[in-house]
Amino acid sequence: MLFTKIFNTSLHHKIIFNTRFYSNKWNPFKRTWNLISNELKFTNKSSIFYPEHADVVIIGGGFIGTSVGYWLKTKAGAGLSVVILEKDLTYSGIQTNFSLGSLTQHFSLAENIYLSQYSVDFFRNIKANLNEDVDIKFFPNGYLVLASDKYADQLEQNVALQKEHGVKNELLTSADIKKKYPWINTTDIKLGCIGTESEGLFNPWALLKGLLFKCHELGTTIVKAEVIGFEMEHQRDVLMEGVAPGSFRRINKVVYKTDDNEEHSIKFAACVLAAGDNSGEIAKLAQIGVEDGLLKVPLPVERREFNIYSIDDENIKANINTPSIMDTSGLWLRRNGLENSFLCGHTPLVNNGVKELLTDEYYTNIIQPSLLNRYNFSKENQVKRLHTEAYDCNIYDDTGILGSHPYHSNLIIAAGFGKLGCHHAPGIGRGVAELIIDGRYCSIDLTRFGFDRLLVNEPLVEFNMY
Secondary structure, three states: OOOOOOOOOOOOOOEEOOEEOOOOOOOHHHHHHHHHHHHHHOOOHHHOOOOOEEEEEEEOOOHHHHHHHHHHHHHHHHHOOEEEEEOOOOOOOOOOOHHHOEEOOOOOOHHHHHHHHHHHHHHHOHHHHOOOOOOOOOEEOOEEEEEOHHHHHHHHHHHHHHHHOOOOEEEEEHHHHHHHOOOOOOOOOOEEEEEOOOOEEOOHHHHHHHHHHHHHHHOOEEEEOEEEEEEEEEOOOOOOOOOOOOOOEEEEEEEEEOOOOOEEEEEEEEEEEOOHHHHHHHHHHOOOOOOOHHHOOOOOEEEEEEEEEEEEOOOOOOOOOOOEEEOOOOEEEEEOOOOOEEEEEEOOOOOOOOOHHHOHHHHHHHHHHHHHHHHOOOOHHHEEEEEEEEEEEEOOOOOOEEEEOOOOOOEEEEEOEOOHHHHOHHHHHHHHHHHHHOOOOOOOOOHHHOOHHHHOOOOOOOOOOO
16 A cells, blocks of 8 residues: 655654644554654565556545545445545645634535534544544634625525524624623624534644555555646546547556656546646646536636734733634634734635635735724734735636436546535535445535536635635
8 A cells, every 4th residue: 555754744743733633642643653754665666556447546645535535445345445645745735724623603604504514523633533543623612704894684594594404503783792802893893693502623733644554444546646647538428418429538547657657547436636736737638628518617716815913912912712714804802822923814716816826915905904993902013924825716606516417327426626625525515425336426416516517607605705
């Protein structure tokens, strides 16, 4: 089984969110990892095994890809061969993505509400689901959404829908918010809503490592490789609307390149495209967005980068009950671990340019005015840029795309979920496994996330963020 070194630093000493998520004791994960690493260290290149066949190939070993692998092996066991192809097993971008580790149920789409509810259950039982030594530091913490007069009606509609689906939350007036959180300026706030149950913070890096190790434990083959193409075979007996008789071509192999520039291919029955912001480009290799008919519409998933800022202000007294906050302007704020400091950022619009989000002008014209208006910091130098993060953005409607492609029925897409790809990975992975093994969604009906909505031009918009 091919497994390549994932971590650049010792698991003993990796600290994220100012919280040590592994004990100082000799960790079983590290012991297992050393055994694997030592085995590979003394393996000759000629003896490394690259699989040529697999029942399912998963392109992308991030949160969604590893969740799919976990659920496929959990449901089907050793009878199903699964291979994950991941080009960066150091996960350098994910290790410092501070903003991923928050879970909320403030959504306007029922699917997102259900996915969050399942994630809470999965996280609370993380040791039973993955391993006794996995600790994602899940900490229950409310999520406060603020709405100006312009968005108050939308917030009330969202709250009504959420209550219909079992979400525990509470509407707050401007006076209520000011009383509970006196450091928040509420002069332009009409309503707020705070979750009172099943929301919180967690360590996303620990979650990903737990999923990776569980995939390996269950028998998933993980290969460090970059996908460079697909092979197709003609199936002249297939009749499909919009496809000339006898011209249908089915993808049946994925071609990839290793670090040694060697090319290999794997023949598969089903392929899952969960490559994050690379998914759009990889889809083109399957002629999606390149040819006519059902292949005319591209997979509209692109990379989006944005800055995360840290705030240190002694006038704001953060405590264990301080909620994460989503502002009416798109600004978000959350407590940074147990310190009296905060992390903040801005939720960009879909039509914001890729480079625009990182400019000084974007901070000066968009983020800074919202920040100073809402929290009125006494000193500008208390706000410092901490890090630049990236995620996969569906530029069509900013909602994830999930399900089989209408032409390539054996290609299941799971991309464009943005930050929610981490939050909702347990439910998304389970849904993909159900499609492959059961032929339908059995737990949460995620049909509306399908690619078909792009063909008929029916956007599925989440109105939880302003």
